[in-house]
Amino acid sequence: MTKSNLEKDFLAYLQEIDAYHELISLAHWDLRTKIPKKGVESRSKAIGILSAKVHEMQTSDKMKQFIDELKNKTDDEVIQKAVEECELDYERNHKIPQAEYKEYVTLQGQAEAAWQEAREKADFQLFQPYLEKLVEFNKRFANYWGYEGHIYDALLDQYEPGMTVKTLDEVFPALRESLTQLREKVNNSKANVDSSIVLGYFPKEQQRNFAIDVLKQMNYDFEAGRLDDTIHPFEITLNLHDVRITTRYDENDFRMAVFGIIHEGGHALYEQNIHPQFAHTPLATGTSMGIHESQSLFWENLIGRSDGFWKANYEKFKSFAPDFFKELDVDEFYRAINEVKPTLIRIEADELTYALHIMVRYELEKALINGEIEVKDLPVLWNEKMVDYLGIEPANDGEGVLQDIHWSSGDFGYFPSYALGYMYAAQFYNTLNQQMDVDSIVQSGDLSPITNWLKENIHQYGKMKKPLELLQDITNESLNPTHLVNYLTEKYSRIYNF
Template identity: 35%
Template structure:
């Protein structure tokens, strides 16, 4: 290894240290940290962000990356330099003080969002969101002043994604989802749901969580489950990935599928090639690829008839009173019911993309300056009425339901819909050589995990995202696999 690459590795190890510390702060703030300690955490985050920024953005690092680009000999070394250069280019134009202040702002914003959601008071969060939107618009202008500010951040989460591509993708989904939902509402066979809304003891729900963790193969020596207001995954490194869930006394399935979803994220991070440890090529490549894994394990596996039948005896044992006269078939149909709803994380596979479209259009308008934060609740409610036909009763069930904007994640939401489509195409291709229904009915996730590790997980972010999408999908991405999957699944469920 050339001297320049040795110095790159030293830089990456230092970056890892700062990243680890900041992720500890984030994880603690959303799980176990006391509320009144937030100011101190925000100060610490601002300091660490500034140190991390100064470590990367300076003349010495710029010269080092230039030298390393010429000296890199292996594919991994070339990818490390390429990823570092991209990171450098993304933030180098942002004034250091603004970069650090933004990290502090987000650390202050998250608890404000939590309080606003719990108290149903958008005014608590609005001032923070105004600052976040303004900061993101400024950052986009620093990076590429001639490009649409929202598109700048779309590209951050899903490399190469444009507004035009997003618009076309969502239009294709809408052409299938809207008429299919209309058919279901018009002549779909009724689905039993009376057993869903009842008391589900939290202790028993926690055992369901443990069962899902075990089935997914999440080793407790390398992963853990905590509780938070909004479920999420944090990867500290390849042997320390933590997920969270939120228990609702009257909705056991919300927790079950939250753990299944976050567990998919965790599997990706836990199975990256150890050669990439502490380098810029570890970690998931894009959020679309990451969400493909979480949505795949949550829905394609977790809501499959085969898996529900496998899990049924465990659920009956843990909830004997709640499921006295409920069959596995009734559970399978109930957890896959298609009905317009208020909450994205509890939405069915068919209408889920409509929830994403609402967020896509609103955050695009916020970033483009055509929607003021003060007008967000009304705009949100109008979109939900237009797209899902539901009336939003309050902001807690409306524009305050997601944590993403409080974290500065404007441009993230389309990744969920893209990930769903990636996963559907991947499974369609893998079914050519795998009998997943038989395997999942036996609780055997290993063949699927092995295939996903070979196609995506092992590579971390070393390969180009376009290569990884093609590898995952078994060919060039085509949203038709997702629309065909939805059509077949819901035709069967509703006996159309």
């Protein structure tokens, strides 16, 4: 299909925007991995200046003209979808009065600094006035953007297009009920499951070498990516052929780096496997936060923490690991790395209780945005919900309501993606199991049939399909928490003998 000049101009315009994104992403990667500390101030300014240029291009009259002249007027499906993405961005930006947005950006900076201090001092009041303003801004933004059902839908939609409070409220309570029941069963189990037996000095380089082996098994392409050290691990896409991951090592707990790397590797596979025809357009990324998280969690937990995976890899693991593992057989090891132990801190949570952390946040966010509760009530409500859902209570706000950075940057509507990712992952896993014997493949040590399936069904599309469309196409159903509950029940009933 030959492209019109207008279409070519549009694609060239998108490629310009993408060039900015590529260099800005590189700068973010560098900020978090390599930069010497005195270089940070100038680098941050430079990022700010170039980000403003991108913003100008995304909200320019020229962009508006492309949208008006191409939307529903092109025969090229890729261009049509790209235009739709551009329009979403354009509208989202244009509906907020510029002065208000500027004020908001300034507030974000201040709020993050205030949050950091508040968390260190475990003093919510230091953060409260900023959080109040952030909530007010987000309410207003939601109203500018508009919504059909619940005001919170407008915020959700930024991260998980098509997801609504209605759907979440259908799904989450049942999931919560099942998870808390499972948690109870685990609690009451007399099975001997103790993660401390896998802890002990494990040199960083050896952890790294094992993890690299696993990444290669997953078919992560090291000619199109790299692995570096950082403080808060992340995956970042510079372009579809340069998808980098990072990790942090605890030399007394290999789980942080090994499972962290598998997790980021799952994100990275998604991006490396997007079809190159979408390069340099807004379609060349994962379709939503939830689907992205489904990929990282799929690899980290459903594969990486599975029995079959360790049957295939335990001998190799021991060749990298310290001697004390020689005394552990693979079954003991497998149970140890799957211990369930509710924690106060979300990012340290086990597979079973993780989603409960998300529900605490989702319910509070929704009520804040809806005006049902006030910011000042958060610490008490937080602690109550932690007791209700996880059975433990924070000793202070630092390990309670202040633990996550997200609210300090005004990210409301983001948290549900994490729980959605779990559910999506289990749904994909269920379908995959109908099509192939996943456990046998995992035990064979050649994971490529799995990578290929994910590529073919999910990765290659980038943003061409919306999350719920993708889910429907693959699994023939919509969001369904049963698969996650079934997966967890089967796994933990075996480990905990119930």
